[in-house]
Amino acid sequence: KYISSTIWHMTARAFAVDLGVIINTGFFSPTASKKHGLNLGMSISNYGTKMKYDGIDLIRPIDILPDEAGNFRDVPGQFRLQDWELPLIFRLGVSINPIVRGNQQVTLSVDALHPNNNSESVNVGMQYAVLLPTLGKLFLRGGYKALFMEKSEYGLSLGGGVIMNLFGNKKIKIDYAFRNVGILGNAHxxxxxxxx
Known part of the structure; x- marks a missing residue:
């Protein structure tokens, strides 16, 4: 991906990639089906070049000796800015379906995050799904974001969703989530x- 940031006449650019893999192991499956077993996922995001601002706004006239006459007052000088790393993050996650009975399924998931610009944290979540014959699916969800993160502004989130069959293989999906975002209050x- 291409990343660009512009402030007036200064621009910083970078190239980065996101890489990930999901492994369906089939372990601990209550139905002996591989899709209901233990899943492992790993990803790395924003792996790429550094960013550094550059542009004409960094060039300013400099008077080396402002109290002396007869020198060059308008010598062009350029500020040198430091470069910085993109917010690189490594994720490792695990999910499992401990309950799969008839038209009901419970999914539990945990993922650990290791960013280069913040403390490590853990996210946990659960989803309860019910298959409604001919109508679609109903979901109830709950989770907690940023466990063990220092000075976290995140926390509990609750929500739900529905997938409704329209006609043929066409469906509509509606989701809602409520979460507390610290000083920003509640978010819907x-x-x-x-x-x-």
């Missing part, structure tokens, strides 16, 4: 997706 997130 809504999502609508069309699946085909």
């Amino acid at each position: 997130s809504y999502g609508v997706s069309f699946l085909f």
